[in-house]
Ligand SMILES: [Fe+2]
């Protein structure tokens with residue numbers, strides 16, 4: 001029988017059938033589970049969940065009032081077979097599947113991401129209507145993104161890979177921000193630098209709100225005149241920040257103005273070269289190209305991450321400084337979390353975590369047998385471990401070809 005009870009009345013052994021919240025708004029991987037420890041109840045209360053639904057028929061109770069003691073486990077005498085007294089008639093709560101550190105961070109990362117996505121939408125709307133930008137909201141969101149990346153560098157990048165169904169207009173700046181913070185962290189930037197980078201990237205394409213929609217959304221090649229107008233968006237992004245006299249670091253304005261500058265001077269608007277392009281601007285530029293290449297647009301399908309990295313590698317030494325390209329590839333990973341891969345054994349797996357020290361050997365979840373049969377309980381496998389040396393990633397396959405949504409294996413399918 002399903003009953004709604006106050007969260008504080010929960011007890012160990014009760015089965016919560018529904019926490020009554022969407023996946024990104026509660027601390028668990030699933031909406032239902034047995035309470036196996038009081039800390040799980042406290043966690044729900046910390047999340048502000050005051051009431052939950054329980055299934056009273058599934059509540060686990062000791063069948064005997066007798067408590068376990070040493071006498072229940074007498075020492076085995078030689079030649080005799082004595083077994084400890086059976087105390088519980090009901091089965092113990094099922095053991096949860098092993099979860100990776102990334103999966104633990106995902107609900108919090110998703111909360112920060114969703115909040116920032118709302119802010120990103122508000123930013124575009126304010127800009128289109130010439131209204132004042134709510135700088136505090138952006139700052140707060142960026143702080144939360146930096147905190148999430150500090151706890152686990154891959155949860156937010158996994159999320160942007162798995163949530164490709166949102167509108168590019170609003171997700172692009174946020175995705176560039178996430179990619180930049182995450183790679184900036186891997187490159188050793190301080191938290192204050194990461195926050196400046198996060199702000200600059202959130203604002204980098206603001207000027208597009210002043211570019212006519214027919215140019216912005218044109219599926220065909222732009223004419224020379226249209227391209228001039230389009231290119232103007234970078235300078236406009238900086239102009240908007242200056243016009244509004246927003247209390248931001250100078251570097252935030254530089255990231256916005258210069259994110260299309262390239263080391264050989266072929267970029268715009270100021271044709272800066274090599275060392276004149278600040279490092280934070282370079283990180284934004286790389287993340288910007290990567291997100292544009294991997295995103296699905298109305299008129300074309302996004303590239304797979306390793307294809308986009310190959311393309312960016314081709315810009316090494318011309319558009320971007322070689323060492324920065326190498327560092328970017330290192331931080332994003334050839335197989336980012338959420339990639340679907342086929343192994344040399346024919347098994348199909350989902351990449352769960354990047355091994356930044358060994359990009360070809362991520363932590364994976366084997367989800368299907370070589371014959372295509374999906375496993376009911378997929379297994380985590382760390383390709384870096386010596387005992388797993390027989391397994392290698394053979395190729396990346398699109399989720400469409402694989403026939404399943406990898407988000408399912410992060411427990412975030414179809415919600416949020
Ligand atoms: Fe841009």
Ligand SMILES: [Fe+2]
Nearest residue numbers: 172204205288
């Ligand atoms: Fe952009």
